[in-house]
Amino acid sequence: MVLEHSRYQDPRTWKMTPAMLRARRPFFKKNLVGLGALLLVTGGIYVYTYRFLNRDNDFADVPIPPIDAKELEQLKKEYEQRKKDVRKD
Numbered sequence: 001m002v003l004e005h006s007r008y009q010d011p012r013t014w015k016m017t018p019a020m021l022r023a024r025r026p027f028f029k030k031n032l033v034g035l036g037a038l039l040l041v042t043g044g045i046y047v048y049t050y051r052f053l054n055r056d057n058d059f060a061d062v063p064i065p066p067i068d069a070k071e072l073e074q075l076k077k078e079y080e081q082r083k084k085d086v087r088k089d
Helices: 016-054 069-088
Strands: none
Touching: none
């Protein structure tokens, strides 16, 4: 059975007994150091990946053609019309 009684746990509260706490005490500091190392490695990989993916140089070499004022006004009107059409739906 999954929840069998263990001699290292109190059968009523399922808390660790003093014997179990004494047995685990020598490993506590080493476990914390290991946890810290794992968190640092994981955090380092996350930060490295985040910085690598946020480089925004994909289209830096593509020249942007100039646009005249009439064409810009026409594009703004089309954009506003699309916004209005989306709101109606």
